[in-house]
Amino acid sequence: MTSARDTTGSAAAGSQRSRLEERYFRRMAAAVDEKTELTDWLRGGRILDIGAGGGELAARTAALPDVDDVIALDDSADAVAHLRAIPGITVRSGTAEQLSELGLRDLDGIVMSSVLHEIASYNPRGPEHGRQAALANLAVIGRALAPDGVLIIRDFVMPSNPDRPLTLVTPGRDGDDLLGAYREQVPVPELADFTARGPHTFMATARAVTEALLTVSWGEGSLPREAQEQYCQFEFDELPHAVLAMDPELSLLHREAWIQPGYRQHLAGWTVLEEDGAPWFPDTKAVWVFERSQARAHDGGRDRRALTP
Numbered sequence: 001m002t003s004a005r006d007t008t009g010s011a012a013a014g015s016q017r018s019r020l021e022e023r024y025f026r027r028m029a030a031a032v033d034e035k036t037e038l039t040d041w042l043r044g045g046r047i048l049d050i051g052a053g054g055g056e057l058a059a060r061t062a063a064l065p066d067v068d069d070v071i072a073l074d075d076s077a078d079a080v081a082h083l084r085a086i087p088g089i090t091v092r093s094g095t096a097e098q099l100s101e102l103g104l105r106d107l108d109g110i111v112m113s114s115v116l117h118e119i120a121s122y123n124p125r126g127p128e129h130g131r132q133a134a135l136a137n138l139a140v141i142g143r144a145l146a147p148d149g150v151l152i153i154r155d156f157v158m159p160s161n162p163d164r165p166l167t168l169v170t171p172g173r174d175g176d177d178l179l180g181a182y183r184e185q186v187p188v189p190e191l192a193d194f195t196a197r198g199p200h201t202f203m204a205t206a207r208a209v210t211e212a213l214l215t216v217s218w219g220e221g222s223l224p225r226e227a228q229e230q231y232c233q234f235e236f237d238e239l240p241h242a243v244l245a246m247d248p249e250l251s252l253l254h255r256e257a258w259i260q261p262g263y264r265q266h267l268a269g270w271t272v273l274e275e276d277g278a279p280w281f282p283d284t285k286a287v288w289v290f291e292r293s294q295a296r297a298h299d300g301g302r303d304r305r306a307l308t309p
Contacts, residue, residue, distance in 0.1 A: 045108025
């Protein structure tokens with residue numbers, strides 16, 4: 001989730017989390033094929049998997065040709081048990097911001113899969129400082145890259161124009177109850193701000209609707225943990241602009257955003273409408289690939305927005 005395993009290190013973020021359930025690991029494992037596509041951008045050498053979780057991606061990365069070492073970093077005690085059982089990887093304990101003191105530098109590749117939003121959500125200053133925490137960690141992470149090393153970020157994406165009003169229609173009374181339970185547990189007031197507009201119908205901002213949908217898809221039993229996470233931290237274009245402004249030696253190689261079919265399936269009974277009545281569904285995942293190379297122009301890289309119906 002946010003960081004590491006094996007020797008010493010702080011688990012400040014992990015101490016604020018609920019225990020990870022087996023359901024979490026099963027769902028993460030189910031997405032491993034999608035995650036494995038991230039390895040297409042790796043070029044071998046020493047690879048760091050930040051927030052390695054159950055270790056499926058680290059294990060597949062270790063099997064790639066030209067990969068010398070895969071370091072799995074995580075700070076969840078539950079994830080450690082999974083990682084320590086995987087042969088062929090190096091397990092370290094700590095957080096992303098501790099890379100320097102852990103001696104993790106000159107890395108040929110760094111992968112962050114669904115980790116950036118956790119760094120933001122569980123930062124010690126609170127979720128209102130999540131974006132600043134995420135960027136501060138990215139500054140540390142970027143400096144750990146070797147020349148021509150690549151940083152791959154896979155995470156949720158903020159909807160464009162996130163403050164625009166949308167209408168959310170739940171599947172009925174059970175959906176109303178699930179949304180109500182979410183609103184009671186989410187720690188960010190603006191994300192709980194839904195206004196009833198009729199039977200099973202609510203109005204909220206695009207960001208609030210997106211956060212609610214991503215969270216309730218896990219089911220009511222997972223709300224105590226999932227409601228603490230603010231999935232959407234940066235818009236699709238916003239993250240690369242922030243990263244490149246922060247570290248001019250990085251360049252953007254690729255970015256893409258899409259809707260994962262699993263979310264469509266889990267949320268089949270929920271409807272979202274734009275102000276003009278047009279149906280809408282948020283992108284649920286995005287990938288950004290950066291390279292540390294002063295020779296590459298900051299031209300924005302290749303840009304492909306893939307939307308799966």
